[in-house]
Amino acid sequence: MSLDVAATKPHERLAAALSAEMDAVNVMIRERMASEHAPRIPEVTAHLVEAGGKRLRPMLTLAAAKMCGYDGPFHIHLAATVEFIHTATLLHDDVVDESAQRRGRPTANLLWDNTSSVLVGDYLFARSFLLMVETGSMRVLEILAGASATIAEGEVLQLTAARDLRTSEETYLKVVRGKTAALFSAATEVGGVIASAPEAHVRALYDYGDALGVAFQMVDDLLDYGGTSATGKNIGDDFRERKLTLPVIKAVAKADAEERAFWQRTIEKGKQEEGDLETALSLLARHNALDEVRDEALLWIAHAKAQLQLLPEHDIRDMLSDLADYVVARIS
Amino acid sequence: MSLDVAATKPHERLAAALSAEMDAVNVMIRERMASEHAPRIPEVTAHLVEAGGKRLRPMLTLAAAKMCGYDGPFHIHLAATVEFIHTATLLHDDVVDESAQRRGRPTANLLWDNTSSVLVGDYLFARSFLLMVETGSMRVLEILAGASATIAEGEVLQLTAARDLRTSEETYLKVVRGKTAALFSAATEVGGVIASAPEAHVRALYDYGDALGVAFQMVDDLLDYGGTSATGKNIGDDFRERKLTLPVIKAVAKADAEERAFWQRTIEKGKQEEGDLETALSLLARHNALDEVRDEALLWIAHAKAQLQLLPEHDIRDMLSDLADYVVARIS
Numbered sequence: 001m002s003l004d005v006a007a008t009k010p011h012e013r014l015a016a017a018l019s020a021e022m023d024a025v026n027v028m029i030r031e032r033m034a035s036e037h038a039p040r041i042p043e044v045t046a047h048l049v050e051a052g053g054k055r056l057r058p059m060l061t062l063a064a065a066k067m068c069g070y071d072g073p074f075h076i077h078l079a080a081t082v083e084f085i086h087t088a089t090l091l092h093d094d095v096v097d098e099s100a101q102r103r104g105r106p107t108a109n110l111l112w113d114n115t116s117s118v119l120v121g122d123y124l125f126a127r128s129f130l131l132m133v134e135t136g137s138m139r140v141l142e143i144l145a146g147a148s149a150t151i152a153e154g155e156v157l158q159l160t161a162a163r164d165l166r167t168s169e170e171t172y173l174k175v176v177r178g179k180t181a182a183l184f185s186a187a188t189e190v191g192g193v194i195a196s197a198p199e200a201h202v203r204a205l206y207d208y209g210d211a212l213g214v215a216f217q218m219v220d221d222l223l224d225y226g227g228t229s230a231t232g233k234n235i236g237d238d239f240r241e242r243k244l245t246l247p248v249i250k251a252v253a254k255a256d257a258e259e260r261a262f263w264q265r266t267i268e269k270g271k272q273e274e275g276d277l278e279t280a281l282s283l284l285a286r287h288n289a290l291d292e293v294r295d296e297a298l299l300w301i302a303h304a305k306a307q308l309q310l311l312p313e314h315d316i317r318d319m320l321s322d323l324a325d326y327v328v329a330r331i332s
Numbered sequence: 333m334s335l336d337v338a339a340t341k342p343h344e345r346l347a348a349a350l351s352a353e354m355d356a357v358n359v360m361i362r363e364r365m366a367s368e369h370a371p372r373i374p375e376v377t378a379h380l381v382e383a384g385g386k387r388l389r390p391m392l393t394l395a396a397a398k399m400c401g402y403d404g405p406f407h408i409h410l411a412a413t414v415e416f417i418h419t420a421t422l423l424h425d426d427v428v429d430e431s432a433q434r435r436g437r438p439t440a441n442l443l444w445d446n447t448s449s450v451l452v453g454d455y456l457f458a459r460s461f462l463l464m465v466e467t468g469s470m471r472v473l474e475i476l477a478g479a480s481a482t483i484a485e486g487e488v489l490q491l492t493a494a495r496d497l498r499t500s501e502e503t504y505l506k507v508v509r510g511k512t513a514a515l516f517s518a519a520t521e522v523g524g525v526i527a528s529a530p531e532a533h534v535r536a537l538y539d540y541g542d543a544l545g546v547a548f549q550m551v552d553d554l555l556d557y558g559g560t561s562a563t564g565k566n567i568g569d570d571f572r573e574r575k576l577t578l579p580v581i582k583a584v585a586k587a588d589a590e591e592r593a594f595w596q597r598t599i600e601k602g603k604q605e606e607g608d609l610e611t612a613l614s615l616l617a618r619h620n621a622l623d624e625v626r627d628e629a630l631l632w633i634a635h636a637k638a639q640l641q642l643l644p645e646h647d648i649r650d651m652l653s654d655l656a657d658y659v660v661a662r663i664s
Contacts, residue, residue, distance in 0.1 A: 037506050038488040092450050095427075118424050118450055119487045122457070126480035129461060133474045141473060142465045148458035155451045156370040174369050 010322035014059050017316060021062045021076060022055065028080040032127055044120040045087065057187045058083045060320075064191025064205050067314045074135040074194050081144060082187045084128035089151055089183075091121035140190045147186035154178010163242050163268055165252050165260075172246050173214070180220075181213030204310040208320065211304035216327050218297040221245035223330065225284055236277040242267045246296075248280070250289040259283055294331050301328045342654035346391050349648060353394045353408060354387065360412040364459055376452040377419065389519045390415045392652075396523025396537050399646045406467040406526050413476060414519045416460035421483055421515075423453035472522045479518035486510010495574050495600055497584050497592075504578050505546070512552075513545030536642040540652065543636035548659050550629040553577035555662065557616055568609040574599045578628075580612075582621040591615055626663050633660050 015022060035041040058079035065075035095114045125148070132141050158175045161167040188209035192202040224238040225247050238245050244252075244267060252263050262279060266272050284290050304324045308317050347354060367373040390411035397407035427446045457480070464473050490507045493499040520541035524534040556570040557579050570577050576584075576599055584595050594611060598604050616622050636656045640649050 035485050035488070037503075038485050038492070040488050040492055041485065089454075092454060095446065095450055114427065114446070115491060116488065118427055119484050119491070122421075122424060123481060123484035123488065125454070125457060126477055126484055129473065129477035130481060133470060133477060136470065138465060138468065138470065141461065145458055145461035145465060149455060149462060152451050152455035152458055153367050153370050153373065156367070156372050156448065156455065159447060159451070160370070160372055171369075 010319055010326045011054055011056060011059070014063060014316070014319045014323065015055070017319060018059060018062045018066065021066070021079070022059065024076045025055075025058050025062070025079045025083070028076055028131075029083060032080060032084075032131060033124065035123070038123075040116060041120050041123055044091070044116050045124065055083065057086050057183055060184060060187040060209060061191040063316045063320055064188045065195045066191075067311060067316045067320075068192050068195035068197040068201060068205075070191075070195030074137070075191060077131045077135050078140065078190050078194055081128045081131045082183065082190075084124045084131070085144065085148060085151075086183060088121040088124040088128070089155075091117045091124070093155070135194060137194060139193050143186050143190055143193065147182045150182040151178050154182065162244055163270070164244065165263055165268055167244050167249060169246065169249055172244075172249055176214055176217040177210070180217040181210045184213030184216070185209035201311055204307040208304050208307040208324075211300045211307065212324055212327060215297045215300035215304065215324070218246060218293055218300065219328060219331050222247060222290060222293050222297065225281060226290060226331075236280075239266070239277055239280055240272065242270050246293050247284050247289045250292055251283050251287045254287040254289075255283070294328075297328050298332060301325065342651055342658045343386055343388060343391070346395060346648070346651045346655065347387070349651060350391060350394045350398065353398070353411070354391065356408045357387075357390050357394070357411045357415070360408055360463075361415060364412060364463060365416075365456065367455070370455075372448060373452050373455055376423070376448050377456065387415065389418050389515055392516060392519040392541060393523040395648050395652055396520045397527045398523075399643060399648045399652075400524050400527035400529040400533060400537075402523070402527030406469070407523060409463045409467050410472065410522050410526055413460045413463045414515065414522075416456045416463070417476065417480060417483075418515060420453040420456040420460070421487075423449045423456070425487070467526060469526060471525050475518050475522055475525065479514040482514040483510050486514065494576050495602070496576065497595055497600055499576050499581060501578065501581055504576075504581055508546055508549040509542070512549040513542045516545030516548070517541035533643055536639040540636050540639040540656075543632045543639065544656055544659060547629045547632035547636065547656070550578060550625055550632065551660060551663050554579060554622060554625050554629065557613060558622060558663075568612075571598070571609055571612055572604065574602050578625050579616050579621045582624055583615050583619045586619040586621075587615070626660075629660055630664060633657065 030046075033042050033045040061079040061082050062075055065078075095117045128144070129141070132144060154175050155178055157171065157178065161171050161175060185206045186209070189202060189206040192205040197205070221238065224245065225235065239248075248263065248267065252260070255263060262276075262283070266276050266280065301324045305321050308321050308324075311317055362378075365374050365377040393411040393414050394407055397410070427449045460476070461473070464476060486507050487510055489503065489510065493503050493507060517538045518541070521534060521538040524537040529537070553570065556577065557567065571580075580595065580599065584592070587595060594608075594615070598608050598612065633656045637653050640653050640656075643649055
């Protein structure tokens, strides 16, 4: 892909518009993940932080703050905070999922051990709170501590709900808010809060992040039944891991007795055979499950973009709108 | 043991003096560990919280606040916070140590799984920050976030230092501060802070908690080479787990070539044979290692008690002094 084409992606246009701030965030991340006494900590963290994720979450914070007219310096601390919390949850997720790969590289728990992943995650989490304390904003602490609780709660809920066919769309949404949307919405909200934006703007920023996060996760779950390996996921990973995501929840809701037995065997009991993935795909198609999930994701994106209309005109506002479209571009 | 004898233990006298406050702390703990969406969370937490630890850390916070004339309500929040952080670290420790027992009961990671231990720990940690936010004191957040970072750092340091004969007494002290003293000192410090005590008193409270915590851990490490099963530890657990604690560090420092080879084989390489524990004990005795550790623990306790003299007279001050003596009573 040529640089010109790449430069048209909304998250890259955002990164360009916020490049000075992102540089400052990266400096702060390196500085604050250091540990005088325990060199293992920056080793493990660098492995993840330098792995070159898109830094979408800290960019959301910077974008929100800038759009609301803030000119520093604490949006940098908050963006670093958000990335630390994200990195800590990735480290703990890898232990939870027993993952061997993350962003195309071996995970920290494979390179070091589960122990390092747990403890370094804890360290980053604690450091993120110290960064927030520096901002002097109690409201910011409340928002991000609340998001952290929602994240953990969503993950625990997923543990018990994932392989249970009784899981409702409502429960799915709670899990998705925990897994993804809680940190997105907190990231945009604190950007508005630190800029002392009017309450209506702060609320719109929260709702934008929430809707973007929900759509983001729905697209991810959808691509698992229709993506290509170019997306970094293989078709059927969630099925093989017996994760009850929205497409399957919708198909289960419309299943006849025979289909229900199929889902019970493959998801609840985990007794999967050759050809089961193909059967699952045909059941999803029969009940229009993938189309329905796509339509819902598009609705969430429309909702996200509508929130932006409540905010003042700004270049960055337009980029956030394009970013919302980009999230669903892969499925529409 | 009769009730009368039991009632003379300093931590029980403290518990009696603070019983109304401790009841309020227990109510708050139960209330705040609830999760509307994920019933697994209170299940796991209750297992630990109800297991009947001594609640020493929250008592330290209540004691410090009361001694400094505070009459509420936020010492309750802070005591619950301290117990949540403690419980979260226990949950994560059990994953790290792959422990099967804690306080004489099966650990959460054995009853549920590692995953629940990691995520419920994260949840409690996040909830603890929400409790602190309610106090409105940024300084309290800074102290407890800093302590949380020190705890994680100490644990990571222990991972790399535990089986390395080059580990110095200085490193041991850093590990001990992380494992134990950081939360003790934060617990007493925030009690003074919430009471708006003069800085000199806050500092004395911090130093008392720090010295008490260091002595507490030294006694624990000492009893591992000389305790009885009545203490809940079996002699030689640390040796078998190849933990380089202070008694061994002191013996290694004075080891001749043959003794060094013994420690290398048993601790660094982990090749232990029948009779090795007896050899280890005789080497510790030969170099007076256990006596030296005991003397150091007594010095830390003297230091802790001296700090209390900087604080105004109070019944509770005397109980904290007795508590310090009690910590070393098992070894002196």
